[in-house]
Amino acid sequence: MIGSVQRALRLLESVGAHRDGAPAKQLAREAGLPLPTTYHLLRTLTHEGYLSRENGVFRLGGAVPRLARDEALQNRRSKIAETLRSLCDRVGAPVYFAVYREGEIELVSVADAPETPAVDEWADFRATGHAHAIGQCLLSQLDGATRRDHLDRYPVWSLTPHSVRSRGALLTRLAALDRTARDPLRPVIERQEYALGTVCAALPIAVGPAAATMAISVPLDREDELLPTVERLRREISTLLTSGTFSISI
Structure with a gap:
């Protein structure tokens, strides 16, 4: 469970580094994660509102600012x-x-x-x-x-x-x-x-x-x-x- 959280946070950091978003394969490389794991985490994070997906790229979602608040x-x-x-x-x-x-x-x-x-x-x-x-x-x-x-x-x-x-x-x-x-x-x-x-x-x-x-x-x-x-x-x-x-x- 702790490993999953760590991997999800690495993905969020990778997405946050791209103002215009990035595709799953690029995010997997940057986060050092297998592509199947990346897809699974991206789907979960998108479902929870921490990411959004549009035109094949992922961006930070509306739930992220709530974390800071x-x-x-x-x-x-x-x-x-x-x-x-x-x-x-x-x-x-x-x-x-x-x-x-x-x-x-x-x-x-x-x-x-x-x-x-x-x-x-x-x-x-x-x-x-x-x-x-x-x-x-x-x-x-x-x-x-x-x-x-x-x-x-x-x-x-x-x-x-x-x-x-x-x-x-x-x-x-x-x-x-x-x-x-x-x-x-x-x-x-x-x-x-x-x-x-x-x-x-x-x-x-x-x-x-x-x-x-x-x-x-x-x-x-x-x-x-x-x-x-x-x-x-x-x-x-x-x-x-x-x-x-x-x-x-x-």
Whole structure:
């Protein structure tokens, strides 16, 4: 299997060296492969979209640029994860990074430590945005139509006795947050609405048009640490954004 992958990659490299494409026999010679093997791999690569064939010559197909995009995406996500691990160490609490993309709440990365574990995602974060600080912070950054569309797809329901009780109550809360959510001095606070025994705070990250947030959580018996900790996170985020070392483009 490894040999097949190596041979396929050699063929892709050979095709990539010819802007106008090349025939199978030429590619076989350049890649140092038997002609039957070359034909088999070319058919497979063409079927998967990595090559295209026209007038007897093979060119790179539409799937090849996607490989580069996927690699770049993975690199950005790795940098985000590394940044969150550093933030977790500095603020002394689990750190969460989430975005609102294509109509969904996406928890991109979480960093925690054995002594400061993250909240267990016992109910899908995407469907319970009304009940956690991350979701409330993201929803508060959306325009009214997008917000209503989200709640049409993911109705409000009580996860705990402390959760918001109705769509109307949530919209009233979000309307108030809408005026303050982009103020980094006013974090979005949630107390046991998603998980009993846990309090959370989320800060909006206003970079470009995307809705994004970083958040922290602490156990209920350490609630007095929540605001000082989120203030440390706010300062760290400000430094990251000012220095340009953090991007939410994913």
